[in-house]
Amino acid sequence: MMVPLALLLLGGLVATLAPRVLTRADWPDREPVVALWVWQCAVSTVLLCCVLAMSLSAAAAWEAVRGHVFALAPSGVVEAYALASYRPWAAPLAVLLAFGAVWTGAMLTREIRLARARRRRRRAELLVRAPQLPGEAPGAGRLVVLEGERPDAWWLRGRTAPRLVVTTGALRRLSDSQLDAVLAHEQGHARARHHWLLHCSSALATGFPQVPVFAAFRDQVHHLVELAADDAASRRFGRLTTALALVELNEDRGVFGPCPTQLSQVPGRVHRLLEPAPRLTAARRLRLTAVAALVPAAPLLVTFVPGLSALR
Incomplete structure (x- = not known):
């Protein structure tokens, strides 16, 4: 059985169907947390297919790798995978997938470094515009007020004093209530660790611009x-207070005009x-969550069926 090819076909199928199904569905905007979970499961499935295909291809190509991959498996299990049947093309495929894995790690590292550099720059600018007062502890207080005519608010992350x-x-x-809503909005990002989702989705879309599922993942995550x-x-x-806070912060940016800017969302x-649409029932949310969790399985x-069949 050509397990690596089956894995790549499965990954390609998920990468093709997931964006079409999720972008055409009417429920993601009603249940954004569930939608984020489904997107993560779909993308994880694609990446897992590539990792498993790389491992089996490398095991077929090189004896040393095979010893590690099948270290705990009985001898009959190795024969069940018929590694010799795809040995001629196993090495190029393993190298190609390994390069993709290294490139993904490099893109993620680059994305994190750029984000940290932006955060350091904003902190330096903030310190210039709002210097510490004598006797004030570093990072004291969770609210910093800056002089500025333009209405703006943002969350400045930090390990000790966000x-x-x-x-x-x-x-x-x-x-006051609208300001509290803005604070709660930004704290919602921080509690859910949305910045990690943004980093990962941007790294995949930047590293593999020709793969539509990664571009769709980035757009939908944002x-x-x-x-x-x-x-x-x-x-x-x-909802009214939160909506009014959004309007007040963005009204002067042209997002509500006849020619909206990139902030037109x-x-x-x-x-x-x-005008909120009704939420999905708890049972349907649970079903979506469970089905999405089964997709990476x-x-x-596909990977373990030949080995388990050999053990019977």
Whole structure:
């Protein structure tokens, strides 16, 4: 059985079907947390197929690798995989997939380094615009106010002192409850570790621009994490308050005009908050979560079926 080829076909099938199914479905915007989970399972399945195909191809090509891959397996299990049948093309395939794995790691490392550099730059700019007062502890307080006419607010992550940075223009336009909603929105990003999802999706899309599933994953993650954070804020302070906070922060940026900018998803987010679609039932959410969790098991099943059959 050509298990590596079966794994690559399975990975290609998931990579083709997942974006089509998920982008055409009407429920992801209603359940962004579940949708993020489904996307992660789909992408993990594609990557797992590649890793398993690489391992079996390398085992077929090189005796040393085979000894490690099948170290604990009985001798009959190795014969069940018929490694000799695809040995002629196993080495090129293993090298190609290994290069893809190394390239993925390099892209992720690059993405994290760029994000850290941006964060250091923003911290340095913040220290210039809001220097520490005498006797003030480093990073004291979770709210920093900057002079600025433009209404703006953002969450500045940090290991010891993450803070919400808000301009005086935003303070003039936001009520206390709206400011709390903005803080809850940003805290929702931090609690769910959305930055790691953003890093991983951007690394895959940048490293493999010709693979549509990775580009769709990046686009959907950037969209869904905002919806999930909106929901986190609206659960605490109400949908109307959260929607008004979004309007006040973005009204002067042209996102509601006849020619919206790249931030044009903001009107959709406001509309979603003001006219929410009914949520899925708990049973359907559970089914979607369970089915998505089973998808990464498919490549494991394809990989281990020949060995398990040999043990019977």
